[in-house]
Amino acid sequence: MTLWIALIATTAGCYLLKYAGLAAPRRLLDNPWLQRFATAVPLALLAALIAVQALGDGQSLSWDTARMAGVGAALLALVLRAPFLVVVVAAAGTTAALRAIGIA
Amino acid sequence: MKTFSALRSPAVRDSLGIGVAVGAAGLAFGTAAVAAGLSPAQALFLSLFMFTGASQFALVGVIAGGGSLVAGALGALLLGARNTLYGLRLADVLGYRGARRALAAHGVIDETTAVTLVQPDKESARTAFMTTYVVLGGFWVATTLAGALATDRVSDIDAFGLDAVGPAIFLGLLWPRLREGGPRTWLIAGLGAGLALAATPFLPPGVPVLLAASAALLSFFGTADRPVEPADGAAGSNEAEGIRS
Numbered sequence: 232m233t234l235w236i237a238l239i240a241t242t243a244g245c246y247l248l249k250y251a252g253l254a255a256p257r258r259l260l261d262n263p264w265l266q267r268f269a270t271a272v273p274l275a276l277l278a279a280l281i282a283v284q285a286l287g288d289g290q291s292l293s294w295d296t297a298r299m300a301g302v303g304a305a306l307l308a309l310v311l312r313a314p315f316l317v318v319v320v321a322a323a324g325t326t327a328a329l330r331a332i333g334i335a
Numbered sequence: 336m337k338t339f340s341a342l343r344s345p346a347v348r349d350s351l352g353i354g355v356a357v358g359a360a361g362l363a364f365g366t367a368a369v370a371a372g373l374s375p376a377q378a379l380f381l382s383l384f385m386f387t388g389a390s391q392f393a394l395v396g397v398i399a400g401g402g403s404l405v406a407g408a409l410g411a412l413l414l415g416a417r418n419t420l421y422g423l424r425l426a427d428v429l430g431y432r433g434a435r436r437a438l439a440a441h442g443v444i445d446e447t448t449a450v451t452l453v454q455p456d457k458e459s460a461r462t463a464f465m466t467t468y469v470v471l472g473g474f475w476v477a478t479t480l481a482g483a484l485a486t487d488r489v490s491d492i493d494a495f496g497l498d499a500v501g502p503a504i505f506l507g508l509l510w511p512r513l514r515e516g517g518p519r520t521w522l523i524a525g526l527g528a529g530l531a532l533a534a535t536p537f538l539p540p541g542v543p544v545l546l547a548a549s550a551a552l553l554s555f556f557g558t559a560d561r562p563v564e565p566a567d568g569a570a571g572s573n574e575a576e577g578i579r580s
Contacts, residue, residue: 237404242385245415250440252422260423271554275527277509279547282528285502301499309510316356322503326496
């Protein structure tokens with residue numbers, strides 16, 4: 232039940248954030264400080280999420296060769312400007328293949 | 336009605352291409368959600384109503400790591416705040432009011448913004464937005480459900496390498512920004528990742544990512560005299576490139 236409440240509340244918040252953008256006065260977009268900060272926040276968050284989900288294991292850090300190779304394959308696909316689908320499949324495929332041959 | 340001409344429109348073709356790619360991510364999300372302890376109904380609820388992939392993955396990631404729901408929710412909301420910026424850019428282009436605006440707000444995400452902002456005029460922008468929204472939403476919800484139900488039956492999801500999909504998706508969102516950005520962009524991203532890793536052993540799951548957001552404060556230092564480049568105004572097209580190239 233608690234989980235449902237959290238999901239619904241977060242969902243409502245995410246919707247309001249989207250709506251606020253469409254409904255806000257246009258001149259907010261002209262504020263350079265807001266622009267800079269709003270562009271920078273996703274950079275920091277996305278990088279943090281990549282690091283934590285790739286190397287974190289609860290409250291400890293762990294190196295999982297197969298998973299890291301998957302992330303590396305995704306990076307390679309992105310550098311080669313592959314479509315998003317290829318990026319995702321490369322990551323999962325590489326990790327799965329390495330695990331299949333016994334590399335953790 | 337205009338079904339046949341619609342099928343030939345670039346907006347429709349683009350959105351179908353993106354829809355298929357997003358479908359793969361939806362499969363991974365459904366899987367990750369159920370593996371984290373959500374029911375298939377809860378996974379479906381998020382894809383249907385939260386409908387912003389990065390926030391969904393972030394929230395589920397914290398729950399999977401045993402973190403607090405509050406930390407997970409805050410992380411999801413911080414990530415979801417970039418949709419506010421997209422909305423600001425889309426408001427004029429779409430020009431919706433009232434109920435239509437309330438509905439369209441649900442569809443404001445990375446992909447719809449990217450496809451919409453590169454359209455030459457208002458009418459094709461609206462077509463592109465609605466088509467991408469509907470097609471992508473359909474794929475996203477359907478594949479979430481498929482992934483969630485499949486995971487309910489499969490015991491070892493690690494064997495499919497799906498734990499690498501979350502980071503890969505975030506990397507896919509980050510990479511176009513890094514490619515277009517200067518040293519400061521790399522610095523903010525690097526600091527964010529470093530802070531999060533350094534804090535991981537000491538803070539509950541989910542909180543390190545929130546802490547990492549403070550790296551964005553770096554955007555206030557340095558070449559403040561230079562006006563924000565128009566490139567920022569074209570972040571949507573950067574994203575379009577990242578997703579479609």
